[in-house]
Amino acid sequence: MRSFLYFVLFLLLAIIVTVLAAILGNEGAWYFAWLIGTTMIVLVSAAGGAMLDAHEEHLAQSQSGEQRPQS
Amino acid sequence: MNTFAIAQVIWWVLLGVLLMGLAVMVGMDMGVGAILRYVGRTDTERRVALNIIGPHWDGNQVWFILGGGAIFAAFPLIYATAFSGFYVVMLLLLWTMIMRPIGFEYRSRIDNPAWRNVWDWALVVSGAVPMIVFGAAFGNLFHGVPFHFDWDMTSYYTGSFLSLLNPFAVMAGVLSLSLSAMMGSLTVMSGAEGAPYQRARALAQIAGLVAIALFAIGGFWVHALPGYQLLSVPGLGVPQTPLQQTVGVGGSWLQNFGTHPLLWLAPLLGFTGMLGAVFAARAGRSHLGWWLGAGAWIGVIGSAGAALFPFMLPSSSDPSMSLTVWNSSSSELTLLWMIGFAAVFVPLILWYTSWAFWVMRGKVTEDAVVHDEHAY
Amino acid sequence: MINGTVVDLSRIQFAATALYHFLFVPLTLGLSFLLAAMETVYVTTGKPIYKQMAMFWSRLFMINFALGVATGLTMEFQFGTNWSFYSSFVGDIFGAPLAIEGLMAFFMESTFVGLMVFGWQRLSKGQHLAVTWLVALGSNLSALWILVANGFMQNPKGAAFDPITMRMHLTSFQQLIFSPDAQSKFVHTSIAGYVTGAVFVAGVSAFYMLRKRHMDLAKRSFRIAVLFGVLATIGVVTLGDALGFVDAKAQPTKLAAMEGLWRSEPAPMPFNVIAIPEQSEQRNIDAVQVPAVLSLLVTHSLTGTVPAIDTLEKRAEQRIENGIPAVEALKALSHDPQDASAMAQFDAHKADLGYGFLVQRYAPHLSEVTPSEIQKAAKDSIPPVAAVFWSFRAMVGMGLLMLAFFVLATLYSLRDRIQKKTWILKVAVWMIPVPFLADEAGWLVAELGRQPWTVYGVLPTWMSASTHSVGYMAFSLIGFVALYSVFIAVEMYLMVRAIRLGPPEHGGGDAERPLSRPTLAPRPVPAAPYGTKLEG
Numbered sequence: 001m002r003s004f005l006y007f008v009l010f011l012l013l014a015i016i017v018t019v020l021a022a023i024l025g026n027e028g029a030w031y032f033a034w035l036i037g038t039t040m041i042v043l044v045s046a047a048g049g050a051m052l053d054a055h056e057e058h059l060a061q062s063q064s065g066e067q068r069p070q071s
Numbered sequence: 072m073n074t075f076a077i078a079q080v081i082w083w084v085l086l087g088v089l090l091m092g093l094a095v096m097v098g099m100d101m102g103v104g105a106i107l108r109y110v111g112r113t114d115t116e117r118r119v120a121l122n123i124i125g126p127h128w129d130g131n132q133v134w135f136i137l138g139g140g141a142i143f144a145a146f147p148l149i150y151a152t153a154f155s156g157f158y159v160v161m162l163l164l165l166w167t168m169i170m171r172p173i174g175f176e177y178r179s180r181i182d183n184p185a186w187r188n189v190w191d192w193a194l195v196v197s198g199a200v201p202m203i204v205f206g207a208a209f210g211n212l213f214h215g216v217p218f219h220f221d222w223d224m225t226s227y228y229t230g231s232f233l234s235l236l237n238p239f240a241v242m243a244g245v246l247s248l249s250l251s252a253m254m255g256s257l258t259v260m261s262g263a264e265g266a267p268y269q270r271a272r273a274l275a276q277i278a279g280l281v282a283i284a285l286f287a288i289g290g291f292w293v294h295a296l297p298g299y300q301l302l303s304v305p306g307l308g309v310p311q312t313p314l315q316q317t318v319g320v321g322g323s324w325l326q327n328f329g330t331h332p333l334l335w336l337a338p339l340l341g342f343t344g345m346l347g348a349v350f351a352a353r354a355g356r357s358h359l360g361w362w363l364g365a366g367a368w369i370g371v372i373g374s375a376g377a378a379l380f381p382f383m384l385p386s387s388s389d390p391s392m393s394l395t396v397w398n399s400s401s402s403e404l405t406l407l408w409m410i411g412f413a414a415v416f417v418p419l420i421l422w423y424t425s426w427a428f429w430v431m432r433g434k435v436t437e438d439a440v441v442h443d444e445h446a447y
Numbered sequence: 448m449i450n451g452t453v454v455d456l457s458r459i460q461f462a463a464t465a466l467y468h469f470l471f472v473p474l475t476l477g478l479s480f481l482l483a484a485m486e487t488v489y490v491t492t493g494k495p496i497y498k499q500m501a502m503f504w505s506r507l508f509m510i511n512f513a514l515g516v517a518t519g520l521t522m523e524f525q526f527g528t529n530w531s532f533y534s535s536f537v538g539d540i541f542g543a544p545l546a547i548e549g550l551m552a553f554f555m556e557s558t559f560v561g562l563m564v565f566g567w568q569r570l571s572k573g574q575h576l577a578v579t580w581l582v583a584l585g586s587n588l589s590a591l592w593i594l595v596a597n598g599f600m601q602n603p604k605g606a607a608f609d610p611i612t613m614r615m616h617l618t619s620f621q622q623l624i625f626s627p628d629a630q631s632k633f634v635h636t637s638i639a640g641y642v643t644g645a646v647f648v649a650g651v652s653a654f655y656m657l658r659k660r661h662m663d664l665a666k667r668s669f670r671i672a673v674l675f676g677v678l679a680t681i682g683v684v685t686l687g688d689a690l691g692f693v694d695a696k697a698q699p700t701k702l703a704a705m706e707g708l709w710r711s712e713p714a715p716m717p718f719n720v721i722a723i724p725e726q727s728e729q730r731n732i733d734a735v736q737v738p739a740v741l742s743l744l745v746t747h748s749l750t751g752t753v754p755a756i757d758t759l760e761k762r763a764e765q766r767i768e769n770g771i772p773a774v775e776a777l778k779a780l781s782h783d784p785q786d787a788s789a790m791a792q793f794d795a796h797k798a799d800l801g802y803g804f805l806v807q808r809y810a811p812h813l814s815e816v817t818p819s820e821i822q823k824a825a826k827d828s829i830p831p832v833a834a835v836f837w838s839f840r841a842m843v844g845m846g847l848l849m850l851a852f853f854v855l856a857t858l859y860s861l862r863d864r865i866q867k868k869t870w871i872l873k874v875a876v877w878m879i880p881v882p883f884l885a886d887e888a889g890w891l892v893a894e895l896g897r898q899p900w901t902v903y904g905v906l907p908t909w910m911s912a913s914t915h916s917v918g919y920m921a922f923s924l925i926g927f928v929a930l931y932s933v934f935i936a937v938e939m940y941l942m943v944r945a946i947r948l949g950p951p952e953h954g955g956g957d958a959e960r961p962l963s964r965p966t967l968a969p970r971p972v973p974a975a976p977y978g979t980k981l982e983g
Contacts, residue, residue: 005613011874026623026840027554027621027625028630029531029630030630030631030633030634031591031630031633032636033634034633034638036643037634037638037678037682038480038587038637040678041641041675041678041682042480042483042487042675043481043484043487044674044675044678045481045484045670045671045672045674045675045678046484046485046491046671047489048489048671048674048860049484049485049488049667049670049671050488050491050492050672051495051670052536052666052667052670052863053492053667055863057862064754068652115721125563125565126561126564126565126566127558127561128515128561129557129558129560130557130558130559130560130561132516133549133553133554133557133558135520135700136519136520136523136549136553137546137549137550137553137554138548138765139523139527140526140545140546140548140549140550141522141546141549142542142546143526143534143538143541143799144528144538144542144543144545144546144547145542145546147534147537147538147539147542147614148535148538150526150527150534150535150536150538150542151527151531151532151533151534151535152531152535153527154524154526154528154531154534155527155528155529155531155913155915156913156918158913158915158923159919159922161524161527161528162528165520165521166926167931168517168520169517169518169520169521169930171517172513172514172516172517173512173513173514173517173934173937173938175514176509176513177513177938177941180941180944180945181941183690184959186503200583209787211525217486217687219741221782222614222615222778222782223777223778223781224532224535224614225449225532225538225910225914226531226532226535226913228914240712268953281777287612293614297900299748300700304839310609310611310612310616311611311612312611312612312613314781315461321734328692384625401538401542401543401616401617402539402541402609402612402616402617404616404617404618404620405539405540405542405543405616405617408543408617408620409543409546409547412546412550412551413550416550416551417529417550420550420558421556423555423558423559424558427561427562428556430566430569430570431561431562431565431566431569437885445502445506445565445567
């Protein structure tokens with residue numbers, strides 16, 4: 001029951017956001033583009049940082065795996 | 072009254088609220104700046120004082136910016152005429168105000184006594200001068216300001232810089248400074264310990280007593296100044312310019328208090344707040360004192376506004392061109408939109424400002440200031 | 448009648464203080480979102496290095512932010528002190544976005560910036576991240592409202608002139624905020640700020656990598672910055688093109704000046720890559736042209752044309768002649784608001800009221816206006832071509848340069864080879880001033896290109912100033928120059944010093960850092976100072 005109520009709540013929120021986004025997209029397409037674009041730029045660059053960490057960890061693991069079993 | 076007139080009065084009240092917010096919040100920070108070198112004798116003591124308002128001065132300062140923006144939006148004619156008329160005073164206000172953000176942010180970045188001394192003085196000046204100017208500007212309204220308009224509403228200011236520093240205005244300036252010094256002292260009391268606390272406690276009482284005396288003198292003085300009355304206007308809530316009205320000078324600025332005795336509550340609140348704050352400071356109840364001090368500001372600004380209504384910027388050289396609530400406001404549509412925005416955002420601002428103060432609650436210790444690389 | 452020297456001095460003061468303010472604003476706009484990106488990684492991955500990054504860059508952010516705030520105060524005052532006629536004429540429309548900026552954006556930004564700096568120990572990770580995002584959102588919303596106001600100056604939408612109150616009044620708030628100029632200027636400016644922040648972070652990180660200092664912090668900051676930068680630069684270039692498209696419709700004189708177009712030509716029109724415009728002779732002394740490109744760029748078709756300066760001057764002459772009766776009717780209405788015939792005359796000519804004002808500069812008594820005065824005023828309606836032409840080219844050139852840089856830097860960074868490519872790291876350091884110059888050039892294109900109007904087609908600049916004496920204006924200008932010179936010297940010194948010092952070497956991690964304030968108030972509760980309204 002509790003999770004169903006949460007489901008309804010989030011569904012309602014999603015509907016409200018969609019309606020607002022549709023209105024904004026109609027009236028101010030540029031503003032809408034800015035919202036989407038900014039979010040995308042921030043998330044992509046953040047993911048780029050996280051990718052570097054994953055890469056380095058992978059590198060460290062494969063090196064330690066090749067050269068010495070345990071440090 | 073029609074919608075337009077109601078919107079005009081609402082914006083007059085809202086502007087008052089914003090000015091009160093400015094006086095309370097910016098006044099507190101300015102007060103801390105003005106008394107910085109007195110309450111803090113050592114560098115660490117001064118840093119404690121600065122860090123008490125450190126997380127908040129930036130947000131508080133927006134009351135000032137918002138005040139300017141709101142006058143511009145709601146009463147553009149007042150904004151245009153007053154800001155250009157008070158030119159040199161405005162520059163003084165501006166130049167001292169813009170030293171503040173830099174003083175806060177840069178002062179403690181370099182550990183050199185000469186560097187810090189210079190910025191400390193900058194903070195003292197940028198705390199004291201704007202509060203004097205703020206009060207003096209209000210004081211000048213009761214004398215009227217020498218300005219008039221062309222056929223196309225080009226405004227001309229015909230006075231000199233020195234005429235803005237007349238005795239009444241200076242008294243109002245000192246009143247405003249002493250109130251903010253009192254609020255600054257109470258703020259330091261709430262966050263500091265030891266010697267700065269004791270100095271702030273003594274200063275809060277002195278500043279409060281000075282403010283009480285000046286507010287009382289100001290009341291009698293205003294009573295003696297000739298007031299302005301609207302003799303004829305195109306109507307209330309009718310789009311108009313100051314060229315279309317006539318104004319008489321005579322009687323007293325306290326006439327509004329005679330017709331509406333309830334208005335006496337405003338000066339009463341002012342006196343009660345100041346007196347209460349003095350006693351609260353004496354008893355070491357800094358938070359109670361702070362709230363009473365805020366009440367005092369509301370009372371003082373409320374009294375001035377109530378006395379002047381509906382005048383907002385009386386002209387001394389051509390009284391009929393005085394700016395009032397009715398002839399200097401924006402159009403109905405702008406006022407209504409702005410009421411909507413204010414209704415949503417002012418409560419929101421109060422809410423998150425309170426939250427920010429709640430998060431940063433507690434005493435600021437010397438130890439914490441010295442060891443925190445982010446501290447001012 | 449306002450003294451011409453006063454107007455010039457007011458313009459110099461405005462340009463100087465606005466350009467100065469605009470040195471700090473774009474960095475705030477971009478760096479705030481970069482801080483948000485870094486902290487987002489910290490909160491999602493839990494790696495302390497990202498917290499250290501967010502803290503280090505926020506120190507630099509604050510040095511810049513302080514001056515942005517301080518110089519912003521000047522701007523808010525200056526409309527009233529130096530441009531009082533402008534302020535009363537359009538305050539009804541122009542003031543509203545400025546007030547909303549305070550209410551909605553600046554308050555949020557400034558309140559949370561205090562928590563962002565002082566709140567690391569007092570807020571949970573999630574709360575602090577939210578605070579950082581709100582600072583970024585607040586600073587950019589701030590830019591939104593300022594550019595809504597500026598968009599109105601570029602293309603007055605949603606307003607009309609009221610001959611009874613002698614000023615403009617709002618007719619549609621929606622038209623004001625959704626005006627294409629406001630929208631396109633906002634996105635272009637905000638994203639230009641992102642580019643500025645990205646170049647700054649990439650450059651400083653490259654500086655550390657070249658010196659092999661703080662490698663962990665520098666590599667990650669560089670990676671995040673170049674990805675942020677490459678996307679933002681693509682955005683800023685495409686949005687700039689779209690802005691040109693909008694300008695072409697709303698402000699033909701600005702476009703003609705940007706492109707150095709003196710004579711009308713049939714489609715497809717050639718594009719002046721480089722030229723030496725000469726205003727007095729109304730021609731380009733020398734020009735390197737590419738055929739057909741202008742039509743493509745500006746109208747996005749091969750058959751489109753844009754009016755050149757000769758056509759625009761002819762149009763201005765007609766509009767001036769039509770505007771003169773409007774101004775005369777307005778004078779009559781000022782003496783008697785009930786004058787019905789004057790009102791009818793005003794209504795018939797009100798579309799060109801601004802052009803009537805334009806010629807009033809040369810003919811204060813409009814009844815005696817001569818054809819040569821009308822011609823002079825029509826010539827005035829063209830902005831300074833060479834300045835706009837070259838600022839535009841400087842801006843575009845620097846934009847493309849940054850695009851090339853970011854593409855290369857992103858490539859090497861993604862391959863994790865950037866620390867070996869010292870040449871590109873050196874370039875990155877040298878790139879730091881470029882976005883700032885490009886931002887300034889963009890301001891010049893937009894605002895010089897708007898001349899001779901403060902509100903395009905409605906209110907001429909020469910009428911907009913306050914009625915001060917030359918002495919006052921010189922006094923204030925000297926004061927600002929003196930004060931601002933000291934400020935920039937101090938700011939640069941502190942910024943360079945903070946960069947040289949770098950982040951604390953011990954790592955600045957969570958546990959060993961002393962608390963800025965005790966986490967719990969030492970006093971008994973209730974401990975909330977002056978902020979208990981909502982709790983109790």
